[in-house]
Amino acid sequence: MNYENQTLIDMLAAEYVLGTLRGSARDRFTRLMLTSTRAREATWMWEQHLNNLASSIESVPPDEHVWQKIVSRIDPQVIPITSKPNKSKSSILQAWSLIATAACIVLALIIWQPQEITKVKSEQIALFKNEAEQPLWFIDVKDENLSIRAATALVPRTDKDYELWMILKGKDAPVSLGLLPKSGTLELSKHIEFDATEISLLAISLEPLGGSPNGSPTEVLFTTELIIL
Structure with a gap:
């Protein structure tokens, strides 16, 4: 397998993070990360990216009427709980009854939970790479x-600084977004x-220390697109 192929590295990294890369393939990629900067960066x-997506989804607690429907569909039984542990057959049956009741409640909650559509906030990212397809800067908006x-x-x-620019649609003059770390x-x-x-495009320029002296890129080094997910 050609681990010099950045596209392959990106695909393996995505599967690794998602958990779909398994078995010997996952073991090989884990070992690769110990020696490959590309694999670690990807x-x-x-x-x-995936952590940001996960954190943008808020949990939705069930409404009160959901619990009312659950109770109405379940025949509640009062199970006495003694203060002393009792290993008799009766107490074992009561314990299993309690577990079964709890399982019914959970199952009913899943069935009756209203399916609300949660609006997921879009993610905006950009990745600048060099000619060798090595990541240089990762931008998370x-x-x-x-x-x-x-x-x-x-x-x-x-002896130089690196400056980030954006090129807006319908405009010729790039807009500076600031100096990069x-x-x-x-x-x-x-x-x-x-x-x-x-x-329409993001760009990085090589500038004198302190940034562009005239408000325009001095020497453009890299360009990339802003990705909206």
């Missing part, structure tokens, strides 16, 4: 800011014009 990206993480494959220049994670405030549906 796995981290999918973990971030939040409500108020952009969470940007520099990958370990990034070898930044100390050279390591670790950085939060950038979301630009007032930032609208995922209006962004």
